[in-house]
Amino acid sequence: MKIAVISDSHDHKKNILKAVSKINKKNVDALIHCGDYISAFVVRWFDGLNENIKERFFGVYGNNDGDRVFLKQNLGQICDLVGMELISEFDGKKIFAAHMPNQETVDAIASSGKFDIILFGHTHALMNKRYENGVLVVNPGELCGYLTGRATFAIVDTNKMQAEIIEL
Ligand SMILES: [Mn+2]
Numbered sequence: 566m567k568i569a570v571i572s573d574s575h576d577h578k579k580n581i582l583k584a585v586s587k588i589n590k591k592n593v594d595a596l597i598h599c600g601d602y603i604s605a606f607v608v609r610w611f612d613g614l615n616e617n618i619k620e621r622f623f624g625v626y627g628n629n630d631g632d633r634v635f636l637k638q639n640l641g642q643i644c645d646l647v648g649m650e651l652i653s654e655f656d657g658k659k660i661f662a663a664h665m666p667n668q669e670t671v672d673a674i675a676s677s678g679k680f681d682i683i684l685f686g687h688t689h690a691l692m693n694k695r696y697e698n699g700v701l702v703v704n705p706g707e708l709c710g711y712l713t714g715r716a717t718f719a720i721v722d723t724n725k726m727q728a729e730i731i732e733l
Pocket residue numbers: 573575601627629687689
């Protein structure tokens with residue numbers, strides 16, 4: 566199963582539309598957004614996702630997502646905004662996703678053996694790392710590209726247990 570992972574899109578319309586188009590062409594089965602959408606109106610830019618992807622579109626809130634009521638009301642039409650943490654199983658793999666766990670927390674969760682894949686955002690910095698115990702830890706970087714100049718997202722392959730970083 567292929568899961569697209571986006572974080573920190575920060576209202577960047579052009580990059581969101583580009584990412585949606587790429588995700589639609591990549592045979593992706595699900596999408597997880599690790600937070601920092603910003604405005605509730607981003608729903609219109611994510612709305613072009615293939616229907617099968619929208620059925621498995623999950624998101625957690627970021628620290629910059631102030632208006633959660635309207636985000637839930639609008640983006641919530643196509644995305645299951647689960648709260649601060651996503652804990653779920655995809656294709657037999659236990660996944661933990663949150664916007665801003667610190668690195669020590671990520672390492673502790675990874676070494677707990679309770680999850681196969683850990684996803685996060687917030688730092689706007691890429692991470693694509695397979696820990697010694699096999700846990701895959703991915704920060705897809707920033708879709709907005711505001712801080713690093715690189716607009717990226719990831720596609721996690723749950724069979725191969727690896728992530729491909731896609732640059733816009
Ligand atoms: Mn951010």
